[in-house]
Structure formats: C-alpha cells, structure tokens
Amino acid sequence: MRKAMRLRNKMTLWYTALTFLITVVFCLMLYFITNNVLEGMLEWEVRLSMQQVIAQIENEHGMLTFENEVPVSSTSMFFITEENGSELASYGEDITIFDQVPVKENVLRKVKGETGEWLLLDSEPVNVGHFVLRVRVAASYALHHQVLSTLRILFLAGVPLMTLIALAGGFVIAKRSLRPIRKIINSAEIISQGDLSERIPATHAKDELGELTGTLNRMLSSVDTAFVREKRFTSDASHELRTPIAVIRAYTETLMSEPGLTADQQDSLQTILTECMRMQKIISQLLTITRGQEGRYPICIETIRLDAICESISEAMAEQLTAKNMCFECAIPNNFEIQADQSLITQMLLNLVENAIKYGKYGGNIFLSAAKEDEQNIITLRDDGTGIPKDALPHIFDRFYRVDSSRDRSGTGLGLSIVQWIVLVHGGRIHVESDLGKGTTFYVFIPSTFVLLDHSNGSL
Ligand code: ADP
Numbered sequence: 350m351r352k353a354m355r356l357r358n359k360m361t362l363w364y365t366a367l368t369f370l371i372t373v374v375f376c377l378m379l380y381f382i383t384n385n386v387l388e389g390m391l392e393w394e395v396r397l398s399m400q401q402v403i404a405q406i407e408n409e410h411g412m413l414t415f416e417n418e419v420p421v422s423s424t425s426m427f428f429i430t431e432e433n434g435s436e437l438a439s440y441g442e443d444i445t446i447f448d449q450v451p452v453k454e455n456v457l458r459k460v461k462g463e464t465g466e467w468l469l470l471d472s473e474p475v476n477v478g479h480f481v482l483r484v485r486v487a488a489s490y491a492l493h494h495q496v497l498s499t500l501r502i503l504f505l506a507g508v509p510l511m512t513l514i515a516l517a518g519g520f521v522i523a524k525r526s527l528r529p530i531r532k533i534i535n536s537a538e539i540i541s542q543g544d545l546s547e548r549i550p551a552t553h554a555k556d557e558l559g560e561l562t563g564t565l566n567r568m569l570s571s572v573d574t575a576f577v578r579e580k581r582f583t584s585d586a587s588h589e590l591r592t593p594i595a596v597i598r599a600y601t602e603t604l605m606s607e608p609g610l611t612a613d614q615q616d617s618l619q620t621i622l623t624e625c626m627r628m629q630k631i632i633s634q635l636l637t638i639t640r641g642q643e644g645r646y647p648i649c650i651e652t653i654r655l656d657a658i659c660e661s662i663s664e665a666m667a668e669q670l671t672a673k674n675m676c677f678e679c680a681i682p683n684n685f686e687i688q689a690d691q692s693l694i695t696q697m698l699l700n701l702v703e704n705a706i707k708y709g710k711y712g713g714n715i716f717l718s719a720a721k722e723d724e725q726n727i728i729t730l731r732d733d734g735t736g737i738p739k740d741a742l743p744h745i746f747d748r749f750y751r752v753d754s755s756r757d758r759s760g761t762g763l764g765l766s767i768v769q770w771i772v773l774v775h776g777g778r779i780h781v782e783s784d785l786g787k788g789t790t791f792y793v794f795i796p797s798t799f800v801l802l803d804h805s806n807g808s809l
Contacts, residue, residue, distance in 0.1 A: 355524045356530075364519030365512060372511045376504040384498060387493040392457055395470045398425045399486045406438075408478035413437060425488040432474065432481040447487060459490075504710070529558045533565065545573040577643075584639035587632045594632065598625040627759070634763040637696075638748070641770050648774060653691045655719050655728070656681040662698050669706050673713070674684035677702070680718040687726045687795055689775055697771040700764040701791055703731045707759065709734035725777070726795045733788040742781060 359391040406429065407414045415429065415438040426441020446462040452471045460469050472484040536549040547561050549568060604610075605618045640646040659679040663670075670677050687694075698717070705715045707770045716731045737745060737752060744750045746769040772779045776796050783789040 350527050360523035365516045368515035369512045372508050380500055391468050393487050395468050395486050395488045397690055399456040399470055401485050402427045403475055406477050409591050413480055428485045431484050438694050474515050545576055578668045587635040590632050594625055595627050631761045634761055637767055648690050650688055650690055653689055655685040655687055656683055658695050659717055662702055666702055673711050675709055675713050685719050693771045697768050700768050705732035724797045728793040731790040736785040736787055737783040738785055
C-alpha cells in the first residue's frame with residue numbers, strides 16, 4: 350500500500366515548487382526585458398552614429414572633407430563610399446566583412462560576420478554638393494551578448510540555490526507551524542486510549558491552532574462530564590436496585606416455604622427467584638464495572654500463588670462440574686507466583702471457568718495451565734465445548750454481548766467485560782481462539798513486573 354505523504358513534507362514541497370516557479374518566471378522576465386532594452390540601445394547607437402557620420406561630411410570649395418571623428422561608440426564602425434562604390438572614409442577594424450552584404454536603405458539588419466553579430470544600417474543617398482554618397486554604419490552585439498550570457502550564468506546558479514534555500518526554509522517553517530498539531534495528535538492518542546481527563550496543552554497563540562485547541566479542550570470537558578455522569582448514573586442505579594431486589598428475593602423465598610402451594614404457584618415463585626438471582630448478578634457485575642471505570646475499585650498488588658487460586662476455584666465449581674460430569678484439570682506448577690490482585694485474579698479465573706462449564710459439553714474437559722515466558726505470565730484456559738462463531742469473536746468482550754441470548758437465560762453478557770478489565774488493570778492483554786463445535790482457548794498475558802495503571806483504563 351502506498352504510504353501517505355506527511356503534511357510537513359507536502360507543505361515543504363509545495364513551498365519549494367512555488368518558489369522555484371516564481372524564481373524561474375522572474376528570471377525569464379528579467380532576461381527578456383534586458384534583451385529588449387539592449388536591442389533598443391543598439392538601434393539607438395547605430396542611428397545616432399549614422400547621424401554623426403553624415404554631419405561630419407562637408408564640401409569645401411568642391412572638395413569633400415571628413416572630420417574623421419570616432420562615432421558614438423567604439424564598438425561601431427562606418428564606411429562612406431561614393432555612388433560608384435569607391436571608398437571615401439571609414440572607421441573600424443574590418444568593415445570589408447560587409448562587402449558582400451547588399452545595400453538596403455534605412456533598414457536595420459542583423460548580420461553575422463567573422464567577428465560575431467552586428468546591427469547594420471545603410472543610409473539613403475547623401476547629396477553633398479554635386480557628390481552623391483552612401484554611408485553604412487554597424488554596431489557590434491558583443492557587449493549585448495556578454496551581458497545576456499552573464500545573466501544566464503547568474504540564473505543557472507541562482508535558481509538551484511534559491512530552490513535549495515526554499516527547501517530548507519520551507520522544511521523549517523512547516524515543522525514549526527505543525528508542531529502544535531503534533532502536540533494535539535499526541536494528546537488525542539492518550540485520550541483515545543480511554544483517558545478522558547487528558548487535555549491538549551494550550552498554546553498562547555491567538556491563531557486558528559490556538560482556537561482549535563480551545564475548542565477541542567472544551568469538547569473533551571463536556572464529553573468527560575457526560576461520561577462521568579453516565580458512569581455515576583449506572584453506579585447509583587445499580588446501588589439503588591440492590592435493596593429492592595434483595596427484598597423481593599427474601600419475600601419470594603419466604604413465600605416458597607409456605608405450605609399448600611399449587612405446582613403452578615411453585616413454578617411461578619421459582620421463576621421470580623431465578624430472575625431475582627440473575628438480576629442480583631447483573632447488579633453486582635455492573636457495580637464492579639462502574640467502580641472499575643471510576644477508579645474506585647481498591648486494587649491490592651501482592652505476590653499471589655496461582656496454583657492455590659486454581660485449587661480454590663476447583664472447589665468452588667465442584668457442584669457445577671459434577672452437574673455436567675465435566676473434568677477440570679489444573680496444570681499449574683507448584684508455587685507459581687505472580688504479582689497481582691488476589692481477588693481480581695480469582696474473579697477473572699472464576700468467570701472464565703464458569704463460562705467453560707456453561708458452554709462446555711456434557712462430560713467435557715477443561716484444562717487450566719500457566720507458564721512464564723519473556724517477562725510475562727501466560728495463563729491458558731482451554732475447553733472442548735461449543736466454541737464461538739468467527740463473526741462473534743471480536744464482540745465477546747463487549748458489555749451485554751451474548752452469542753445466543755435466546756437459548757441461555759443464565760448469562761448476563763458482562764462476565765468477559767470484567768475479565769478484560771481485570772487483565773487491563775494488570776497491564777496485560779487477553780487473546781481468544783475458538784473452533785466452532787470443537788472448543789475455545791483463552792490466553793491471558795500478565796506482565797511479571799507490575800506497572801500500576803489507571804484503574805479506569807480498561808475499556809469496559
Ligand atoms: P455470559 O454471561 O453470557 O456468559 P460473557 O461476557 O461471559 O457473558 O460471555 C459473552 C459470550 O461469549 C457468551 O454469551 C458466550 O456466547 C461466549 N463465550 C464466552 N466464553 C465461552 C466459552 N468458553 N465457550 C463458548 N462461548 C463462550
């Protein structure tokens with residue numbers, strides 16, 4: 350896949366390309382204007398020389414005299430002939446180079462001689478007494494060409510130099526102007542990991558970036574407030590529901606022990622009791638979640654023995670395991686110690702084992718093991734139960750998500766959310782692999798060295 354170009358590089362390239370274009374256009378304009386001005390000056394020089402030369406020819410008592418002064422420019426030359434072609438006077442190094450050039454009266458022409466290019470002008474016949482003369486003046490393009498070639502050298506060196514300066518300058522300017530955006534991105538990354546209390550560092554500049562920072566921070570504050578309010582509501586609601594549910598359960602249990610109840614009444618009371626217990630489970634799980642989110646869950650990190658926890662889980666689950674005739678094998682080495690919160694890790698394994706039983710087949714097997722590898726503890730729980738469909742796998746850690754909620758009413762859809770939160774507060778991660786109809790394996794990675802994380806970091 351083609352990698353997108355970074356904004357800083359894009360800005361630098363645009364800036365450089367624009368400077369290059371402007372410099373080239375400017376140089377071309379300067380070149381053509383200089384060329385035109387020099388051309389105009391040369392024309393003016395030739396015409397003026399022609400006037401000077403003609404003014405110097407005099408007829409003194411039937412004799413032609415010529416003052417033979419140099420023309421306007423030393424780069425010009427002239428040639429005066431009589432009507433029959435015989436030379437009367439001349440100035441210049443080698444005017445004969447134009448001998449082959451036919452006369453064209455009053456027409457400025459560019460001609461090439463051995464000594465370079467010349468601008469040539471022939472006069473109309475000049476009558477001095479009874480003499481009829483012709484004057485030819487030429488001015489050299491040498492200086493003109495020299496100026497233009499110096500300009501060309503300057504441009505050829507100047508344009509790449511200007512482009513390089515623009516490239517370096519553009520890079521520095523783009524980097525400086527995008528620095529606040531980098532800060533915004535870094536803060537946004539922290540926020541996107543779940544820390545809504547993070548704010549983008551305020552810039553004091555009163556420009557668009559300053560405005561953007563302010564607006565984003567205000568938006569974050571209101572999202573944070575709404576989020577805290579929502580968490581508080583769930584926590585308060587769960588807390589408030591605890592007592593009425595406990596009362597309903599107590600009265601139901603009392604009623605059930607009353608003599609003389611019909612089978613239908615017994616059934617109805619049993620349903621109420623089952624739903625009460627389910628509700629109590631949801632409430633207690635919701636409280637765990639919201640307390641975790643609010644960072645109010647007391648976490649106590651100590652050295653704990655995983656093999657001992659495994660034993661206690663095996664005991665706690667004995668009844669359920671027997672009910673499904675399942676075998677729970679715990680292959681955790683003796684004295685397998687990790688740095689973690691005892692009650693949370695127990696809760697995490699209980700949830701996973703409970704699921705393995707719930708979604709395991711009658712007479713199935715559950716296998717729990719642990720190993721240390723590359724500075725981390727890997728806990729593996731494998732079962733040979735129903736398995737999880739591929740399309741459901743990305744969602745199983747979502748709150749209230751259940752693969753088949755219609756079939757089984759005992760689940761709440763919160764167990765794996767809690768598992769994921771527990772793993773995250775320990776700085777670890779969880780991975781699941783499943784084959785539909787064959788079984789599921791959960792891998793929990795807990796770092797050997799514990800790094801205290803914000804309790805609310807787990808995305809519940
Ligand atoms: P529940 O209370 O429904 O078990 P969980 O959050 O614990 O909720 O699990 C979410 C869903 O993931 C379950 O509804 C179930 O479909 C699926 N699941 C979890 N563990 C297993 C497992 N070991 N085998 C098969 N499916 C599982």
